[in-house]
Amino acid sequence: MSHEDRDPTSESRFPTAADARRGDESRLTAIRLLRDGVTDLRRTPSVLLAMVLAGLAVAVVDWVRLVDPAPVTEFVGLTGGRVTIHYGVMVTVVSGTSTPLSALAGLRPAWLAWVVGLELLRNGALVLAGVYGFATLLDVDATASATLRYAGVFGVFAALRAFFPTYSVGLVAGVLFIALFLFVVVRLVALPALLVTGASVSAAVGRSWRLAAGHGWSLLGVVAVVGLASFGAASVPVAGPVLASIVTALQVAVVAAFVRRANGGGSATRR
Amino acid sequence: MVPRTPLSRRQVLAAGGSAAALLTGGALARRLLPTAAGSAVADWPMAGRDPAGTAFAPEADPPADGVEVRWRQPLATGGEFRPGPVVADGVVYAAGTDVYAVSASDGEPLARFDRTTDTAPAVASARAYRTRTAAVHESPPFDPHRLAGHHGRGGDSVAGVRVGETRWTATAERDVDSYGAVHYGGGARPPPVAVDWTLLTFFRGTLAAVDASSGAVRWASEKPFTGVRPAVREGVAYVPGPDGGVLAFDVERGDRTRFRPGSPSADRPSSLVATPDRLLVTGDDWIRSLDGEGRVEWESTFDASGSVPVGPIAVANGSVYARRPTASGPRLCSLDATDGSVQWVSDDGSGDADAFLPAVADETVYVPVAESGIAGVDAADGTVRWRFDPGDGGSSPAALAGDALYVVTDEHLYALEEP
Numbered sequence: 001m002s003h004e005d006r007d008p009t010s011e012s013r014f015p016t017a018a019d020a021r022r023g024d025e026s027r028l029t030a031i032r033l034l035r036d037g038v039t040d041l042r043r044t045p046s047v048l049l050a051m052v053l054a055g056l057a058v059a060v061v062d063w064v065r066l067v068d069p070a071p072v073t074e075f076v077g078l079t080g081g082r083v084t085i086h087y088g089v090m091v092t093v094v095s096g097t098s099t100p101l102s103a104l105a106g107l108r109p110a111w112l113a114w115v116v117g118l119e120l121l122r123n124g125a126l127v128l129a130g131v132y133g134f135a136t137l138l139d140v141d142a143t144a145s146a147t148l149r150y151a152g153v154f155g156v157f158a159a160l161r162a163f164f165p166t167y168s169v170g171l172v173a174g175v176l177f178i179a180l181f182l183f184v185v186v187r188l189v190a191l192p193a194l195l196v197t198g199a200s201v202s203a204a205v206g207r208s209w210r211l212a213a214g215h216g217w218s219l220l221g222v223v224a225v226v227g228l229a230s231f232g233a234a235s236v237p238v239a240g241p242v243l244a245s246i247v248t249a250l251q252v253a254v255v256a257a258f259v260r261r262a263n264g265g266g267s268a269t270r271r
Numbered sequence: 272m273v274p275r276t277p278l279s280r281r282q283v284l285a286a287g288g289s290a291a292a293l294l295t296g297g298a299l300a301r302r303l304l305p306t307a308a309g310s311a312v313a314d315w316p317m318a319g320r321d322p323a324g325t326a327f328a329p330e331a332d333p334p335a336d337g338v339e340v341r342w343r344q345p346l347a348t349g350g351e352f353r354p355g356p357v358v359a360d361g362v363v364y365a366a367g368t369d370v371y372a373v374s375a376s377d378g379e380p381l382a383r384f385d386r387t388t389d390t391a392p393a394v395a396s397a398r399a400y401r402t403r404t405a406a407v408h409e410s411p412p413f414d415p416h417r418l419a420g421h422h423g424r425g426g427d428s429v430a431g432v433r434v435g436e437t438r439w440t441a442t443a444e445r446d447v448d449s450y451g452a453v454h455y456g457g458g459a460r461p462p463p464v465a466v467d468w469t470l471l472t473f474f475r476g477t478l479a480a481v482d483a484s485s486g487a488v489r490w491a492s493e494k495p496f497t498g499v500r501p502a503v504r505e506g507v508a509y510v511p512g513p514d515g516g517v518l519a520f521d522v523e524r525g526d527r528t529r530f531r532p533g534s535p536s537a538d539r540p541s542s543l544v545a546t547p548d549r550l551l552v553t554g555d556d557w558i559r560s561l562d563g564e565g566r567v568e569w570e571s572t573f574d575a576s577g578s579v580p581v582g583p584i585a586v587a588n589g590s591v592y593a594r595r596p597t598a599s600g601p602r603l604c605s606l607d608a609t610d611g612s613v614q615w616v617s618d619d620g621s622g623d624a625d626a627f628l629p630a631v632a633d634e635t636v637y638v639p640v641a642e643s644g645i646a647g648v649d650a651a652d653g654t655v656r657w658r659f660d661p662g663d664g665g666s667s668p669a670a671l672a673g674d675a676l677y678v679v680t681d682e683h684l685y686a687l688e689e690p
Contacts, residue, residue: 043275049286056290060297068304069398069468069484071420071439105427105435111399137273256273 028261030221036261037254040137047133048249054129055093055245061122062096062241070107070115072097077235085227086234089188090154091130091251094234094244095122101162123158127151129245130252134196137256142196150195186219187212193259211262219258226251315670315677316359316403317393318462319583320630322503323545326585328632328671334689335635335647337657341675341686342378346371348664348681352389354462355628355668356677356684359394359403360423363670363677365684366392370407372425375672378686382425382436387411394423395465395483397438404438404483406463406470416474417442418463420486439486443479461500464508466522471508473498478510480525490525497539500583504545511540517552517565531565542582549608551591553582558593560611569611580627587631590614590650592638594627603629603638603648615653628668637669637676645669645678659687 041048065072075096076082086094099115107115131150135142187209194204212219226247233243313330320326348367356365361375370392372382386407397404402423410416419440426436463472469489470481476495479488494513501508503522509530512518516533517540520526530550540552549568550561558581560568573581573595585592586608595604595616605614617638630637635656636648644660659666664681671677676687 040273043273045278046276046282049278049282053286053289053293056293060293063297064300064304066487067301069482071485072487102435103438105429106400106402106422108399108401136276139273 028215028218028258030218030225033218033222033254033258033261034225034250036257037250040253040257041249044136047136047252048246050129050132051093051245051249051252052242054125055242055248057125058093058095058122058241058245059239061118063238065097065099065118068111068114070111071100071103073100075234075240077240078232079235083228084231085224086230087185087223087227087251088157089185090150090157090192091133091248091255092126092154093241093248094230095241096234096238098162123154124151127154130154130192131196133249133252134193134256137253138193138197138259140197143198146196146198149201150192153191153195153201182220182223183216185223186216189219189223189255190259190262193255211259215258215262222251222254222258226254314358314360314672315630316357316395317465318355318357318391318628318668319464319500319544320671322464322466324464324500324502324542324583325544325546325587326583326628326630326668327587328630329587331632331671332674333632333635333637333669333671333676334674334687335633335656337690338647338659338676338687339690340661341688343683343685344371344373344378344380345682346679346684348679353665353667353679353681354389354391356670356679357392357394358670358672358677359405362394362405362423363684363686364392364394364405365677365679366390366407367679370405370421371684372405372423373684375675375677375686378684382421384419384421384425384436386419390460391462393463393465393470395470396468397423397484398468399484400438404470406465406472406481406483408460408463408472410460415442416460418470418472418474418481418486420470420481420483438484441479441481441486441488443474443477443488443491461498464501464503466503466506466508469522471501471503471522478508478520480522489523492520492525492527499540499542502543502545502550504547504550509543509545509550511543511552515539517543517550517561531561541580542584544582544584544586546586546608551584551586551608553580553584553593555580556596557581558584558591558606558611560608571606571611571613583628585629585631585636587650592629592631592636592650600641601627603636603653605636605650605653617648617653618655630669630671632671637671639666639668639678643680645676659685661685 131142131147190208190211191204194207229247230244233247234240236243320328346365346367354366356363358375363373363375365371366388370384370386373380386409388407388409390408392405392407394403394405404420405423407419417440420438422435426433461473463470468483470483476498477491479491481488496513499511501510506522508520508522510518512533514533517531519528519530538554540554542553544551552559556579557572559570562568579596579601581593589608591606591608593604594601603617607614634650636650638646640646643665644658645666646658647656649656667679669676669678678685
């Protein structure tokens, strides 16, 4: 394979959905993508192991944060009497604790460093496991610049979650917002995988958007299954993040399978 | 389909090592984190002044022979409840329709917490923060009751924007609504108690220990019972049991023991004060002193045509200051703490069940009076030295800090000083 073929910025490597349909006669369904993901995880257990280790890091950070003196917001799972879809575009593990921004004001410097350090450990583990998983499954070399871009986008999404204001809206507005939110999430499903292949952020967003065209319902099914399974797994006390990390590993495998299939069945790049 | 790549021995070893390092680090952190020491709060940081509930400020030097207004701030209370103010680190916290924080020196407003409460806040050390936590007990009628932890000075300023006002909210509510009938100037809900880093509070009938820094509920009582302000001595919180006895909870771990057994016919205690030598327990028309084993040292019963809560009481310098029924209404009285004998009955004192709580410092007892205002009573003989009646409604219990006395009326928060 020529050097040009391995150029991660090459637009021709990522055909449109129409191209994908021409190159693969079988229809891309959620079930097929999930089945591919499970198969790929079984063939490459190191991806699952990496994500479980990241889940363990998340669980340990939760375990410590629950007794340290800085406030946390605790995850409310199934015992809270509700079910939600927890799907992170930039693959993440549902953690049992999060740090409200308002709690950071006025912290003593040592405790601020402690909280920031633990958050870096938790999120750093997720970034590394995600990059490793996509790189392995897409058979690409994850460069330092690609990893940094991935980490940067991961940080942006984390900041959006932390800063995004909460509003009470009416039913119609709420349904419209949820529909819009799911539409955007589905269109960005392939974003983390494309970042690992070395695409720039804008190129990865554009390609992810185009790759999802024509596969919206299938990807929505994936988002729903993975999101609900993540929520259910994270509801287990203490070990929740470790169990949820197995679901996250499946998400990585499914997204990688989608990118490969949308790419005509081959690898994103070949070493 | 991806090629099959089984785990290598190196990968397994690396993963095992990483997992072991994570678990070991987490376990070490959990073991070492709780070892730092909290610091006691001076001034008057909670209703009853200290964890024991003595309402005695030995280091304060408030006005004794008369008072004049140092400053006053408008404070809307709605007239229904007047929880006593609390003072810590140069800040006075007073609950009205909201909770206000003002400078103790000049009354300058510092913060306003949008919390509806009918009981006094409590100020506690916060391990992770540069300032203490001001905890406010909220009791919405239909939602879970909760404790809200606020930045002691209302937040930090970042680029001109106030941030970090609310640190946390905590609840451990169970579905029993049960509070005692004794008031500390507010409603019947007992005020939170600050014990170093921990806040003890009732969420309806559940006693809980809340970390003042993180807001984490460290433990909560399993069986709900009547909520009364806990009295804390040497790491043990005493509260009335459901059968007229006294329960003891280890403040750190929540372990419960029975300090004094009760019986179905026993009079239910309604307030407690712990001193190094004894536990003073009060009910309607009676007061008992219990020794370290929970045995009754002495008991004093007041004759009354109707039930009059004797407490909340103040304990200072070997005397107990309580409410005694008389023909002309309840009056402040002094008992000898060693045997319960009556030392004097004052000509003045509270007939207002919602506002009675004496405060003691410098040989003077400060007590809300029945009609309105507050009186300074000589601790030695019960004579009234002065009365302060600004004419804007009844007075809350007093908070004593530095050389001032702080009270809330229906319309104002006052700082009073010696003329």
